[in-house]
Amino acid sequence: MDRLLNFFKHIRSKIAFFPSIIALGGLVLAFLLIYLESINISSSLIDVAPFLVIDDTDTAKTILSTLIGGLISLTVFSFSMVMVLLNQASSNFSPRVLPGIISDQKHQIVLGLYIATILYNIFILISIEPTENEYQTPGFSVLIGIILTVLCLAAFIYFIHHISQSIQVGNILTAIHTRTKSELATIIENQKNKNLDFPSTEHWEAHKIDQGGYYYGLLKDDLLELCEKNALKIQIPLHKGQFIIDGTTSFFTEKPIDNNLKNKLEKTMLFSHIELIGENYIYGFRQISEIGIKAMSPGINDPGTALNTIDYLCSLFIDLMQKKDIEYLTDKDSLNWVSQKCPTFSEILYNVMATYRQYCKHDITVMRKLMHMLKTLKLHVIHSDQLNIIDNEITQLRQDAKAKIMNKRDYEQLETDYFSWS
Template structure:
């Protein structure tokens, strides 16, 4: 039989590399400047190269092809290029202004945490890149147009000017598509869909499917030597955070390598999305055979651990699936505020949250253990528990929205739907506790007799489902 334990570190390393690549890509994707800067560089290169090619092949092109190329003189070429460059910088300013207005609207009306969704929009990046690239290309080609003088003959780069004309047409089409895209993306339904899609992708990427343990599977342990260390020093030694911010990403393979080299077990007590404060513990380490690390060893191990975690000034969805729940819950809370008073949006948010919770009940939310080739656990990474996701999804809506019977009914339906999807019963305890809190909150509000009867009947129906009965009976 093949020994699969030897492949675990390799798989962890590959997974870590993929996570690091994804983190870097996500960091660039959330900024507006990388793609436009690349487009400007390529446009300038093309603007330098095409006139040279023009000079080499212009007289050798077939006549049928020359009919479709620019055929004007130097003055006409300058007029075309100046018109394109002048109008494109104006259109670019308009596009940027509309984007800023959209960001402000999303921040004030829905949630400040939705700004990252808009700044990560590849369509916006592509549109700005097209406009700035066309502008830079036209300016670069403009400098190569020459009129006939005593020191040289006239030169009009027909191919280059034709390409500038085509880029201008593409920019006009891009502007129309951008306006259509903007009006679609600014709708709250589109924003909720985007957050839902991103959160679902994060769940699938960082939380594995639950696998029922086989009869021959050994319980997770920390290895013989390390078990002694944990037993003799159950509290371990604390690792302090070197800076303040949000824990954005963790390089699991890097932590495993640091633990193996130091002969330690590292438990990361905080998970991606947690707020870290400089000087406050966020991890625990144990030395093998029950000994304690010296001050110098602990300082070195602290530096190694700090190098394998990323601390940023804002939460991201790279390794933090709870962030998407927070974004959706914020939209619901803002919709339920007296200044907005939009319970329908809150009902739609609950539908998205229910779908994500149903996806979570099939996932393994136990702590992740990364092992050596000999099966010794070297790194323990905490994962958020289901009740934490449920609390994020329900608490604020329960607090602000139960005065509306439609919101209360939809919130009760969430518990029923998740209970139906929870085939192994892992979430029933959390659902039962959360349902009791909803019932207590409902008693604090006044309803009409019809609304109260409807909510009570719905509650009893859902309570049967959460207690293990058939949710659809």
């Protein structure tokens, strides 16, 4: 079941998933209406509500042909706009935001509605027989096609509104921040009141993996079942998003195991040849910081966006400090069977700060904002190690500011309370 859910999750993220399902629905509806027309539903409606039924074959064919041509043009235009949106997002923000835009469910539903309506109208048009005296034109089916086309026009208006909102950097940052914060909240909630006991892995047996790619997680239920069944505890030294090459040590076991069990354990580890953005909260920090750094490039020159990204990062770091550095797979009796390495608060904070210091150390407003973020984090530390980590970053920030900010007055403002004027 765990493997099936993982497969469905990846299929669900593809841009063709919803369009394919909705298009299939359009085909089913077309065949249903063709069947209803075969039992003279249009004739029955003419007796009850004649104004709802188109009773002229040539008129029906003309309407359906016009609707099909118009919808094809509308579809091409709409998704030409999507391509422009993707190009602009990649150029102005970061290529890593593209998967989130591509997998937007609203875009997929609009595309699916277009295709479903086109297919419906095509099959209804094909079903219209040559004009005969006793032939009943499928007027009701044509009416349904007109209604679906009107819905497509309404969807197009919504699509224009939504796409104009999607390209705004504030909405992109908010979406990344919300998703990452939710992922962290789930992990933190799962770690509450969890037993942290786990034996030392110093002399455990190492096992190398025979495949490569980006490691992005586990089939947790399957792995936990194998561990319980074989009374085997495992330690995984890999962290999500890490690129693995053949021959890398993938896990340690507390006792020797045979090749059959080793292969089963390896199958519970998930790898991909591409980075799966959104599968890992680390990508949230990376995406937001990349948008901030891109905004500081000479071609874009948007320090306001860089300042906004620091606000979002500050919020995420406060949550990250509440997360423990090791994650465990635990059974219903609160016994830990698997421990997994996670990027630590120190590593993530350093990577973010090193990037900003490299590209923003000449800008006093951004440096002040970074200093303000670090001082804010000091107010939310959970233990003393985090305080030492933040103090070390503050020291590094001061050193870079002193080396790059030549104006004495500007440098003196580095430590003052930050006031946002944007």
